[in-house]
Amino acid sequence: VVNDLESSRVDDVVASITAAGGTAVGGPADVSDSAQVKALFDTAVEAFGTVDVLVNNAGLSPLYPSLSEVSESLFDKVVAVNLRGPFRLTAVIGERMAAGDGGSIISIGSIEAIRPQPHALPYAAAKAGLHVLTEGFARAYGPKVRVNTIQAGAFLTDISDNWPEGLQEEMEPKIALGRCAQPHEVVGTVLYLATSASSYTTGACLRVDGGWA
Secondary structure (H helix, E strand, O other): OEOOOOHHHHHHHHHHHHHOOOOOOEOOOOOOOHHHHHHHHHHHHHHHOOOOEEEEOOOOOOOOOOHHHOOHHHHHHHHHHHHHHHHHHHHHHHHHHHHOOOEEEEEEEEHHHOOOOHHHHHHHHHHHHHHHHHHHHHHHHOOOEEEEEEEEOOEOOHHHHHOOOOHHHHHHHHEOOOOOEOHHHHHHHHHHHHOHHHOOOOOOEEEEOOOEO
């Protein structure tokens, strides 16, 4: 099941999976909305009967002029997407997994959780909360469900298109590999955590950050 706020992006990914011989259905939803989260889960169960793997990958990190000008609505939306959404999805789907044959839940975190920057402080706080949820849910739904977080470094996704000017150049000297990552470079870690290759890994936060200092 492919989820995004924008239906056109969902359709593009579903089409690419289908073209490669896979099976996929779209589930456009706002993960900060509990009713839409429930509908997304229902879509998955209707299409496939169960959920074996959940990847919490939604993210939101809007810019703001200064910390004192962060509005309540902006702060609340950042926390809703980056923390409340993964909480609700993990709670609803993890409970179903634990009652059935188990599964793996993977959240995409951020280096900001341990290296917070002033330009993204609400985002960093929300991503730090994922660390708590990861260990807590691992204990709540183990031993049948494994719950882990990938603590991602600087990846050149659509969020990076809105980085302040010069930020990429400022960050790259701090990275042991000397560059920001391409989105596909997280895939191997997701596959590791999604499969039995990580059968004894749960409650963990794995850094995939190129060696951030």
